[in-house]
Amino acid sequence: MMPACCSTRTPPRSSRARSRASPPMRRCCSPCVARRWRARRNSPGGARRSSRWRASSAPPGVRSLMRFCMVTTFYPPYHLGGDAVYVQALARAVRRAGHEVEVVHCEDAFRLGGRVPASLPPEDDGIVVHRLRSAWGALSPLITQQTGRPGLKRRELEAILARDFDVIHFHNISLVGGPGVLSLGRARTKLYSLHEHWLLCPTHIFWKNRERACDRPTCFSCCLRSGVPPQLWRLGTLIARELENIDLLFAPSEFTAGRHRDAGISRPIEILPLFSRFDGVGVNTPVRAGRPRFLFVGRVTPPKGIRQLVDAFVRLPEYDLDVAGDGELRVALEHEFESARNIRFLGEVTATELPALYAAARATIVPSLAPETFGLVAVESFACSTPVLALEAGGCGEVVRASNAGVVCDDMDALVVAIHRLAREPRLAEEMGRRGRAAYETTYNETTHVRAYLDHVQTLIDAAARRTP
Template sequence: MRPLKICMVTTFYPPANFGGDGIFVYRLTNALARYGHEVHVVHDVDAFHLLSNRPPQHNFPHPPNVVLHPLEYGKRGEIDLLMVHQLGRPLLKHAALQELLTGEQFDVIHFHNISLLGGPGILRYGDALKLCTLHECWFVCPMHVLWRFDREPCTRRTCLACTLHGRRPPQLWRYTGQRDRDIAQVDAFIGPSHFVEEIYHRHGFPAPIHYLPYFFPDVEAEAHGETAQETTPNDGRPYFIFVGRLEKIKGVQVLIEAFRHFQQADLLIAGAGAYEPELRAMAQGLPHVRFLGLLDHARLRALYRHAIATLIPSLCYETFGWPTLESFAVSTPVIVPDRGALPEIVRSGGGLVYTNTVELIEAMATLQRSPARRDTLGADGYASYRTHYSEESHLAQYHRLLGELGGFN
């Protein structure tokens, strides 16, 4: 395909980023740039500062043909975020976004998490071919993740009561039909899992959704190769690892409870978040449960590689689950709950699925007792990554979609 001028539009982008959606945008941006496209990224630094109690961390390099457009308005920006949340369209940043998305004459505008950058109204900006990836459930859930009353996955719609319970003001635009009018401006919505298409349509989303799973970049996979300088983590003691944000919905409390009864290996917890103080309190008296904080990619690579397995105990509906691919890339298996997209990812090999805490402990014991089973599952995960979740496979499907929709070749 000829080189294109592509714009990524996202609320969060590394290093001003929290979760997997921003990491995906970063990885896709760099992959497209390595292919030869000129890639621009528009993102909202004000949103990160409003929601974070820490400065941006770690270094995220880019090829020279990537152009960043961070929007940062200070206190005015914080006011704008509230207005976007309520009205579903850009206000104070309207002129800047209009100039960027229309004036730059992009071939493709690819929207991602736009919840605070412009709401659904930003989908009207620009005249390029428009894509939108559904990283979470924001279009069908004002709480973003279909986590009902902060205690259970959503099985029936009680949106207003759930919003008030979460101490958020109701979003006026969700009750006006604005969402459906704005999404009609998008040429294609993309879901990273089949589960996304299923859950969106179950909740009344009117547009078709194209399946295009996440990928793990070649350059990061190559860096995941073991080096002579790499030492075995955890002083050689066997361990399982959790990597992610320390929030209630991520389920680390389930792991801590399981490790009260499972002491044949350690639990290493890599990440930070608002729920961390409660989790640390729960882990008191469990010396084999350790909190590592935020770690750089090199440290995480070694931890993934030498773990018995990666544990992903999410209580909410994950739309994908980045630690699966990061584990598969180093031939480490995963153990996941039978919920959301996670079992879909391990269906072709690479892990075990559980439905309750007893089954979780049994799965951990199985892999701890049988290194051969662990290695077989790890090899299956690596094969699945190379077949289904490689950079080459993703770009081929991405370019095919651009060709079908926009006639690019």
């Protein structure tokens, strides 16, 4: 007999899977879900039956149908930066490869500070999205931030992650469940992507006291000066214990992998570079002639070095700068530099508008002062045959050097020299752009990335199957 707590109905808003084709789903208490899941998987031949069903249901060319769940704090349109952009691109790519994909994220985390999501048309991309929204509002992510555990979201997360997933892939977990979420779920394999330095730094990005890149750890005072509530749980072993639930960590660059290994992260780490969400082919752009135009894409915040870049272009009136993105400095900078006619603040730009901006630029500039884990903007620029000028700040410089499709500079003075050089040598910029395009076609494209990703997944699942008696 079905327990009183279980019923078949359309789920409430807090955990509704937002999909046009979403049917009514069985909503149960977490113990009931877990009980049914264990009974199915632990029954004689249960895992083998599940495996045979997936193999027989797989589309042509797919070895076996797998079920993925991506767990992340932010997901479009409830997002701020590149991690959510990548999660959506990966989810869609895995879905196009013939697998089933669900995404869980915390809507309350995005709404902290009164943020309102961009108004985007609904997309029927075949992905089931669970947008967690608590009746307690902002209290839910704040409890997670202070305890390192799911808190008010635990019951919903348990119910979702107890389903029959083959892969649970954790991304930015800072406000959706903290390290405590890593122990939830019983998938055949669990993954974690190092989008930021959150495992090592409470500010996520090694940005000290809201004014400069971190030179040495003074985390408690830095949190106070940065407006981030100190997390006392970081003084214990919670992160190390919970990471034991993860089979493999993905780092987008050697820099990021090395930084985490040096900090004592002992779980296996593999390098998996990110990819451009668009291929840049057939972009209808104006000819790169006349006044050289340069491009900045990203959050308009101090760690991104945007103020220093704008200051530099005020002294370079012969060149144009487009600033695509939003953030805490945008309004102030627009007001302060409204008389600079060579600088345009475009605000938030959609993914459909970005390729034309990349392709029309002499170069894309990444002037980050805080160390980047990768530099997604760089590979998007490469896809559009546009070179990149970057400051020496983490993984982005690694990408530019590997492709030989731009210049990595030690400081802002050197960056200005590189701007002058590409402005005066358009053929050099075109050659660097061709190298960038070649790097995109061989390394930073969706097909290459998803193939490597699924190969890692299959290797882990095969290894787990060999260990199972």
